[in-house]
Amino acid sequence: MLVTEYSGRGKQGMDSSQGNDVRHGISCARRTARAAKADGARDHEAALAVHRHCGVSLLRAHRIVHGYTLVEAVDALKELLRERGTPAEGLAHQRMSQWECGQDTPSPHYLDALCLLYRTRPDRLGFGTDYSEPDPVPRRELEDTVDRRHFLGFAAAGATFMSAPSVLVGWSNEELEQPGGRRATTAYVGMLEDLTEQNGFGLYTTPPAEFIPSRMVDLARIEACLLRAASESARRRLHRMYAKNAGFIAIRLNDIAGPEETFEWFRIARLAAGRAEDDTVQAWVAGHVGDACTCQRHGYASGLTAAQKAQTAGARVANPAAVLGHLVEAGVHARLGRRRETIDAVRNAERMYEQLPAEATVADGVGVSEYLLRWHQTNALAAVGAHQAAAPLRERVLEMPFIRDDEIGKALLDLDVAAAEFDAGQVDQGCDTVGAAWQRLPGEFRTGQVPRRAFEILDGLKPQHAVTRAVADVRELLAVSGQTALPG
Known part of the structure; x- marks a missing residue:
């Protein structure tokens, strides 16, 4: 193989139930819960273990720990409410699912019932923060190391901001200078940081029509907070969130x-990262700028420069931005037909990825998960014609749960298969693969990256293949159903 030999298990022996991809299946979550309980963990500690290992919300983790399906949890909650004399027959499992996914937040009435059902308190379900004084007796290490990544979803943040604007926006600078005002500001900035981190987990799996407007709403919240933030430290934190x-x-x-739209938003991100004075975020932005140059077939020299800038992050210490820089460099070289340089960059990314700490390999939009690594390696190797090396990496990507929700990723992998078929002279089969991938692709994705890659492959066909009826038909399919003009 052209990259480190893949044994079928990945980094640190990762399989479908053990690894760094935060999108694990229900069976993995149940195994994690059982293992935690076997080690003597209490229910909320086992839920925390599931939350941290599998990336699910704390609310869903509690349901898994208690052994409920979604429907069973709703039925149990209804029964509990009936016993308390406050029936809620209209409650459906769809609503519970929205609470668990952060798309909605339970009212105080339902939140209290959820706490009773799972025998816990709101912050352990992901709604709010425990501001009580520390216990005089040391607590278990698992509880002490809780991160608040998923403690408040988008809807809960919106409810906080919209229902109590005086908490921040309506306060005067004099009020913010008071101890209570500073605490409120600090708490709100912390909430925005948690929300920003949560956003990254849906980067490649949430539909753009939902994801992009939601991020714009978050930017408005950050802007409002910037208007009142008094300390320079808080302002840098807010600029960092704005950049992300x-x-x-x-x-x-x-x-x-x-x-035009893509690079304008990258420009905004770059400016905010500069104001945050955060070299790591600047390198992260640079890496994705380089990737956009490759995907847009726009300014390969600029893309290579951006990729190399990302590689300088961390002063040669392994970090996600530098890994991304090597992956992007591989993609640029591949589009320029530089086979040796592509393979070298793929190997460099592999070596640095192996040195990353586990917390840097989660799929949070900032880290580099194994899914992202293998996908970029596969794409670069396929683009340069190294199909034999790309095949096992592509198989690994297709084994990962993340691929089920990444519509763009699936389509581009299918196009890599088509490129291999075209290179082998199997023109009709390659056209069938392109057509099938296109027909499976939801309509909202039929502009942008997928048609660009499809036309890139078709434009690179040998002259005797390019003039066949099958190629003409698939070009027409892409142009008409994607409502794009045929390339000149």
Whole structure:
């Protein structure tokens, strides 16, 4: 193989139930819960273990720990409410699912009932924060190391901001200078940071029509907070969040839009990262700018420069931005037909990825998960014609749960298969693969990256293949159903 030999298990022996991809299946979550309980963990500690290992919300983790299906949890909640004399027959499992996914937040009435059902308190379900004084007796290490990544979803943040604007926006600078005002500001900035981190987990799996407007709402919240933030430290934190959310928008636009919209949002992200004085975020933005240059077939020299800038992050210490820089470099070289340079960059990314700490390999939009690594390696190797090396990596990507929700990723992998078939002279089969991938693709993704890659492959066909009826038909399919003009 051209890259480190893949044994079928990945980094640190990762399989479908053990690894760094935060999108694990229900069986993995149940195994994690059982293992935690076997080690003597209490229910909320086992839920925390599931939350941290599998990336699910704390609310869903509690349901899994208690052994409920979604429907069973709703029925149990209804029964509990009936016993308390407050029946809720209209409650459906769809609503519970929205609470668990952060798309909605339970009212105080339902939140209290959920706490009773799972025998816990709101912050352990992901709604709010425990501000009580520390216990005089040391607590278990698992509880002490809780991160608040998923403690408040988008809807809960919106409810906090919209229902109590005086908490922040309506306060005067004098009020913010008081101890209570500073605490409120600090708490709100912390909430926005948690929300920003949560946003990254849906970067490649949430539909753009939902994801992009939501990030714009978050930017408005951050702007409002910037108007009142008194300390320079808080302002830098807010600019860092602004850079990440603007970057998320640009990354998603890269999938469905043209260079003008994509690079304008990257410009905004770059400015905010500069104001945050955060070299790591600046490198992260640079890496994705380079990737956009590759995907947009726009300014390969600029893309290579951006990729190399990302590689300088961390002063040669392994970090996600530098890994991304190597992956993007591989993609640029591949589009320029530089086989040796592509393979070298793929190997460099592999070596650095192996050195990353586990917390840097989660699929949070900032880290580099194994899914992202293998996908980029596969795409670069396929683009340069190294199909034999790309095949096992592509098989690994297709084994990962993340691929089920990444419509763009699936389609582009199918196009890599088509490229291999075209290179082998199997023109009709390659056209069938392109057509099938296109027909499976939801309509909202039929602009942007997928048609660009499809036309890139078709434009690179040998002259005797390019003039066949099958190629003409698939070009017409792409142009008409995607409502794009045929390339000149």
